[in-house]
Amino acid sequence: MVDRLIFHIDVNSAFVSWSAVEQLMNGGPDLREVPSIVGGDPNSRTGIVAAKSIPAKKYGIVTGEPVSLALRKCPNLVIAHSNFDWYVRCSRAFKSICQEYTPTMQSFSIDEVFLDMSGMHLIYPDPIATAYEIKDRIYNELGFTVNVGVSSNKLLAKMASDFEKPNKVHTLFPEEIPAKMWPLPVGDLFTCGKSSAVKLKSLNITTIGQLANTPLEQLALIFSERGAMHFHNYANGIDDSPVVDEPEDAKGYSAETTVEDDLVELEEINKILLAQADIVSARMRADGGKCGCVSVTFRNLDFVNKSHQKKLSEPTDVTDIIYKTARQLIKESWQGQPLRLVGLALTDIDRDGFEQISLFEDDGKEKRKALDSTLDSIRGRFGNGAVQRASTMDTSSRVNRMHRAKQEQNRNK
DNA sequence: CTCGGCATCCTAT
């Protein structure tokens, strides 16, 4: 196979950058120049850091930590209010510019895309110059910066875009791997999270280079055969996965809710399950799906999760069947321990043929899916209350009302 | 023994 040319483009501190642009338009200060974050659910004091400015990073503030902890690290921290509609518009505008350069673009999240630039050399003879052009156009037209990673596969391009920030183009071609990637800590390797890093430590492997040069048989001592192969390939920059330009059908739909007041009554849990069944089944129906399996998840006060699932005799998209199944599942598995979280998931998704046909008839389908993944990625960072589709507005506000009622109870204690 | 079902774990944004 001929060498590919892949770009990975990543908006620097996306939510902070986008809020900064918004505030600058209103004559405000530039959030990017001061220690700042965009943080969690504005209605809750217990939010988490969803994005941080580069100055905030210097205080040791990390994405995903509680806002209260970030404030302790930096008392001057500016906490920006989030504007999700604005973020979606920024994301669309960003992707629209990227899409001009190739038909093969994969939206990887709200602020990341992969571009397959293979075979475009007649149009763009100088890939690096093109990368700079995209980056600068985004800045000039939209007012925020991106990093561009350039390589011959998605993994290396993604690793490259994570190098020095902001507003940079980096290459990481295979011959550059020893110099640019191997000195990095293993935890910097995409898909090597905390747990894998700890395992690798037991073999005295702390850098990507050490991982790359460890024999497979040795990795198989701590990983499955598959896992050993995966990490061996990644550390050596091997990745054949294609840039997929069509959003894929969802493989599952889920909702989970963390409550302020511990759940101790089955009736309270069931109320939440009903709201979740409503929301999640509506989303599935909107995609023309039916689920063959329902599962409930719950988390106790020690953060220990349990789940219980059931296959249905036939796939369904009926809220009531899903809710009744969820009730049964929680009844079978919950033994009365106080809970801080309850969730509902629908899996084994069956698509009806209609949706497939409509691929050719309904021009709006892909657009709707693209919007869905954008909305989902916002939910991903901010949680359920962050965005609401019109179709789920009723049930969502019901949950919110319950939530507020509980907070009220707390205050009155 | 193999396969599918199930619960749990891990990783990412």
Add this chain to the structure above:
DNA sequence: CTAACGATAGGATGCCGAG
């Protein structure tokens, strides 16, 4: 003095029981 911790999705893994 200590504390704090969201939502969603996808995939991997290991166990167990049925055939």
